[in-house]
């Protein structure tokens with residue numbers, strides 16, 4: 001048997017599995033795979049420009065063989081490499097947290113604009129409800145402008161642990177003036193005090209009604225706690241959620257919440273019945289309803 005270079009193996013693998021790869025990873029290119037293999041190799045201690053010229057010898061213990069097997073199984077690339085790019089940084093991800101999405105970067109941008117507009121060189125207390133990997137909270141902490149007191153909550157202990165690990169990794173890019181705490185809580189239940197800004201990308205998919213629209217890679221590999229709410233509990237969950245945001249938001253405060261395009265108009269109407277004077281639906285870059293901006 002002739003020994004192939006990694007480059008040749010990758011090309012053969014991509015061409016022979018292209019159909020199922022593209023079903024699992026819409027838009028996946030050979031170029032993106034090369035980048036992820038580079039990252040994966042780097043994180044496994046191999047840092048060489050000649051990586052793709054190396055001979056590739058499949059074996060049960062070769063991290064690249066495991067990489068190719070996981071690709072064939074449809075495991076999301078971010079869970080294979082263990083890292084996801086978000087906003088301006090790389091965040092560790094595990095199967096216990098949602099892979100942060102590019103749409104959610106808009107939530108960070110909107111929050112950063114609020115901070116610049118209303119809190120330049122001032123203190124600003126922010127909550128990130130359902131922090132997951134910590135991507136939203138940590139990205140804002142890395143953006144300078146105001147002194148932030150950031151409270152990141154999650155109901156999942158494993159998620160909170162990972163968020164703290166990501167905070168530790170990025171600590172040198174975060175000003176010492178900021179304060180941060182990670183709190184296990186159902187929404188904002190165990191969190192005292194008021195907030196100037198309340199952010200959240202909560203679970204917002206109705207398990208039954210929306211299930212068919214969710215890509216099977218998401219339902220197969222991402223944590224359901226981060227994604228789904230039972231259909232018959234949906235309204236009550238958001239009523240309690242908005243009520244606690246209303247109670248914890250300072251009088252001039254703003255809340256930005258990501259949501260499902262099919263449900264955001266109903267949720268905006270619900271927020272108004274709870275007392276918010278402003279509940280505006282904001283679209284993402286593909287003109288889909290994606291966020292709610294709430295003001296008291």
Ligand SMILES: C[S@@+](CC[C@H](N)C(=O)[O-])C[C@H]1O[C@@H](n2cnc3c(N)ncnc32)[C@H](O)[C@@H]1O
Pocket residue numbers: 097098099100101104129130131132133134135136153154155156159185186187188201202203204225226227
């Ligand atoms: C859609 S994920 C968002 C993760 C992260 N903020 C992001 O944008 O990538 C929702 C997160 O909310 C957490 N969560 C679910 N139910 C919760 C609850 N009742 N209270 C607090 N967090 C909750 C999940 O564990 C998960 O980390």
